[in-house]
Amino acid sequence: MSHAKTDGSDGTHPSDPTRHEAPGDDVFVDTQQVIAHAIPSNVNRRIFLMRTAVGGAAAVMTGCSPSPEDRTAKAVATSAPAQAPAAAPSAPPLAADLNVVQKEKGPVMTTVDEFYKVGPGPSSSHTIGPMRITYDFYQRAIKLPADQLATATKLQVNLFGSLSATGKGHGTERASLAGLIGNEPATVDPKFLDGLRDKPDQVFPVKLGSKTIDVSLKDVIYDATKGDFKHPNTMTVKLLAGDKVLLEQEYYSVGGGFIEWKGYTPPKKNQPKYPFATMKELRGHAEANKTTIAKIILANEMSITGKSEADVYAWVDKVINAMVATVKSGLAMPEDDVLPGPIKLHSKAATVYKRAMDDKYQADRGIGVLSAYALAASEENGRGHLVITAPTGGSAGVMPALVYGLVEVRKVPHQKIREGMLAAAAIGYLCKHHATLSAAEGGCQAEIGVASSMAAALTATAFDAESHVVENAAESALEHHLGMTCDPVAGYVQVPCIERCAFGAVKAWTAYAIASNEIASRHRVDFDATVMALAQTAKDMNSKYKETSEAGLAQSVVLC
Numbered sequence: 001m002s003h004a005k006t007d008g009s010d011g012t013h014p015s016d017p018t019r020h021e022a023p024g025d026d027v028f029v030d031t032q033q034v035i036a037h038a039i040p041s042n043v044n045r046r047i048f049l050m051r052t053a054v055g056g057a058a059a060v061m062t063g064c065s066p067s068p069e070d071r072t073a074k075a076v077a078t079s080a081p082a083q084a085p086a087a088a089p090s091a092p093p094l095a096a097d098l099n100v101v102q103k104e105k106g107p108v109m110t111t112v113d114e115f116y117k118v119g120p121g122p123s124s125s126h127t128i129g130p131m132r133i134t135y136d137f138y139q140r141a142i143k144l145p146a147d148q149l150a151t152a153t154k155l156q157v158n159l160f161g162s163l164s165a166t167g168k169g170h171g172t173e174r175a176s177l178a179g180l181i182g183n184e185p186a187t188v189d190p191k192f193l194d195g196l197r198d199k200p201d202q203v204f205p206v207k208l209g210s211k212t213i214d215v216s217l218k219d220v221i222y223d224a225t226k227g228d229f230k231h232p233n234t235m236t237v238k239l240l241a242g243d244k245v246l247l248e249q250e251y252y253s254v255g256g257g258f259i260e261w262k263g264y265t266p267p268k269k270n271q272p273k274y275p276f277a278t279m280k281e282l283r284g285h286a287e288a289n290k291t292t293i294a295k296i297i298l299a300n301e302m303s304i305t306g307k308s309e310a311d312v313y314a315w316v317d318k319v320i321n322a323m324v325a326t327v328k329s330g331l332a333m334p335e336d337d338v339l340p341g342p343i344k345l346h347s348k349a350a351t352v353y354k355r356a357m358d359d360k361y362q363a364d365r366g367i368g369v370l371s372a373y374a375l376a377a378s379e380e381n382g383r384g385h386l387v388i389t390a391p392t393g394g395s396a397g398v399m400p401a402l403v404y405g406l407v408e409v410r411k412v413p414h415q416k417i418r419e420g421m422l423a424a425a426a427i428g429y430l431c432k433h434h435a436t437l438s439a440a441e442g443g444c445q446a447e448i449g450v451a452s453s454m455a456a457a458l459t460a461t462a463f464d465a466e467s468h469v470v471e472n473a474a475e476s477a478l479e480h481h482l483g484m485t486c487d488p489v490a491g492y493v494q495v496p497c498i499e500r501c502a503f504g505a506v507k508a509w510t511a512y513a514i515a516s517n518e519i520a521s522r523h524r525v526d527f528d529a530t531v532m533a534l535a536q537t538a539k540d541m542n543s544k545y546k547e548t549s550e551a552g553l554a555q556s557v558v559l560c
């Protein structure tokens, strides 16, 4: 059965289906007819359309009904001249006082074994970095002349800035002590750190030459939180003989587990085969050589480090395996597990996974399992267990979620996962090169934002997307984290961090889905511009939102 249309959609007047007025009589005339013929070439189309519409509306209100020609003439008279399409805005200048920005010059020289690090959570800058620092100091101390070591009486660590402000929540003192007594982050038994938490009074003998010194958590001092520090994550380590300083070093945990020290100069490396400092240059190499971003990164890794392809992939495989393992161990934890710390946060990974696998909720399964994988790895981080910096500990749920899903569910060939890991690393390198990976410098956009961007590049590469799609996916994921602040409740990397990893993983997938369904050249924001925005936003962000727990959720959430 059909009904005659009376709403005007068939071209007749709504109040009288039989009436067909001449355009000049009708203030509701189809403007497309007028516009198609009447937009002069020398006026701004948008302003012209607005003026025409305003003229029509005024006619309705006043009862005055000028002809379309009159309305067109009036709109032309009041419209701005047409202009050439606006050029894309140039990227804002780099923030001159952004710590990392100042130091990174020339081509990207970061390598995968520096970038992906395995160590104890929950924060690469507050646990892995400090542990690497005290381990580094321990290695320096044992090289002192024997007669000096024979006089040593004390080892002392002082934590400053953000390390002091939120270090207690991260277990920075335990990580620092573990390194000081000779433990390496990648191989430390998480149970050792759990033991330090449960029995904080333990004393450990440290052998320095012929001398043995007892150290305990009391030797790690939470010092000034505010001051004129070279980096927000500053710490000093000293070896003392009574009041006399035998050795002292000021260190900086600069994010992602990277460490530097006063007078630091980057290690000497070979030149990359394909030098690049921007995504434009990196993609240019890939396109000029008819290859992929991942293959360019592999060639650079080999030329910078002198390693073979097999050696590069051996490290990448370790990281992939560690990511899969962290998701597995997180999913295996009981549903009602309570994470360490004052929040008494119950783990959610196992529950979210169980529901996602319930056939009643099959339509939600994709997002459900991806979220569960991210929660699982992130909760492991919250427990202080081993995590992988990708790029940091706080964001340690994002990349593993995508890796686990691609490996275990999508059964993507292993070689594609390896290549995805290299493309993801390139994203992290560029963010580190021009902006920061440290929440103390850039807030959470530098952690979860970069992780999500990396995961989007991983996914696109694993599914054989062309370089431009890889770039667009990474750009999109980063873009939609810009401005995200870091405000961990009670200084613990749990709220908002754990759920934020799940959102970062889902956004990575969304970014890939969008990028792989658009014409790549039509994507209007390039990755380099978004990295510049990340740097600028990091510079402008109030320090209260940079891992200090002085604002945001850290202040508005009241723990009972």
Ligand code: SF4
Pocket (backbone or CB within 6 Å): 394, 395, 439, 443, 444, 445, 447, 448, 485, 486, 487, 488, 493, 494, 495, 496, 497, 500, 547
């Ligand atoms: S809020 Fe984000 S940046 Fe801050 S600790 Fe948590 S995960 Fe890291």
